[in-house]
Amino acid sequence: MTQPLLLYGMGSPNVRKVVILLEELELPYELRHVAVFKGEQFTPEFQALNPLAKVPVLVDPKLGRPLAESGAILIHLAEREGRLLPTDPAPRSEVLQWLMVQMASIGPMFGQLNHFQILPEGSEPYALGRYHEQAQRLYRLLDDRLATREWLAGGAYSIADIATYPWALYIDRHGFDWARYPALRRWCDAIGQRPAAQRANARMDEAFTTVSNQTRTTASARDLDLFFARSEEMPAADYSAVTR
Numbered sequence: 614m615t616q617p618l619l620l621y622g623m624g625s626p627n628v629r630k631v632v633i634l635l636e637e638l639e640l641p642y643e644l645r646h647v648a649v650f651k652g653e654q655f656t657p658e659f660q661a662l663n664p665l666a667k668v669p670v671l672v673d674p675k676l677g678r679p680l681a682e683s684g685a686i687l688i689h690l691a692e693r694e695g696r697l698l699p700t701d702p703a704p705r706s707e708v709l710q711w712l713m714v715q716m717a718s719i720g721p722m723f724g725q726l727n728h729f730q731i732l733p734e735g736s737e738p739y740a741l742g743r744y745h746e747q748a749q750r751l752y753r754l755l756d757d758r759l760a761t762r763e764w765l766a767g768g769a770y771s772i773a774d775i776a777t778y779p780w781a782l783y784i785d786r787h788g789f790d791w792a793r794y795p796a797l798r799r800w801c802d803a804i805g806q807r808p809a810a811q812r813a814n815a816r817m818d819e820a821f822t823t824v825s826n827q828t829r830t831t832a833s834a835r836d837l838d839l840f841f842a843r844s845e846e847m848p849a850a851d852y853s854a855v856t857r
């Protein structure tokens with residue numbers, strides 16, 4: 614019998630994209646929660662899997678080593694199964710380009726916007742303004758791109774779409790109006806209706822949502838300093854909104 618894959622994660626977009634791909638590929642897998650709001654990622658056992666101490670991490674018996682970084686995990690699984698990443702150089706390079714846009718720009722910029730939105734209103738206006746502008750530029754890029762094509766890259770649904778979708782769903786929480794991004798909305802709806810995306814939601818809810826929320830809402834101020842890597846040398850920050 615084939616051994617199932619094991620994915621370490623929590624309820625977050627970088628984990629969700631891997632779960633969506635696992636469902637698209639119909640591979641057997643187990644999910645293991647990592648209590649990042651309680652510092653479990655910094656245990657020696659977890660850091661042996663990923664020295665950067667972040668989820669997701671995939672353990673694939675066929676690979677013989679744990680694999681971190683969601684983009685690398687998507688490429689590995691797509692290549693392993695020969696799906697959702699074209700082999701012809703031109704469409705393949707296009708899919709990889711748009712996957713890198715997600716990994717290098719969308720994830721980091723939206724992540725920083727999420728961070729500064731958490732702080733009490735008015736505490737970091739420059740940082741909030743900067744990341745809001747960067748996010749707007751990226752939402753506009755996606756909407757313009759999707760106005761002339763069904764999928765982001767390579768002429769077919771691919772790991773570039775799967776990587777970007779869970780992040781694009783932040784649009785209204787980032788204060789933008791869906792009505793100004795109709796092509797992005799059409800694309801999000803189309804992915805959300807795919808049976809694999811719906812099965813991924815159910816698996817994420819079952820394995821992560823309740824337990825992630827519980828660790829988040831009970832995190833102490835010290836836990837949150839650790840989670841946000843705020844050192845003693847830095848100014849104090851009010852993260853209390855995270856626990857609400």
Ligand SMILES: N[C@@H](CCC(=O)N[C@@H](CS)C(=O)NCC(=O)O)C(=O)O
Pocket residue numbers: 625626627628649654666667668669681682683684720840
């Ligand atoms: N570039 C990484 C980012 C992973 C990441 O930021 N993971 C977050 C959850 S989405 C995490 O583990 N945070 C815990 C920490 O930073 O200590 C990827 O795409 O896998």
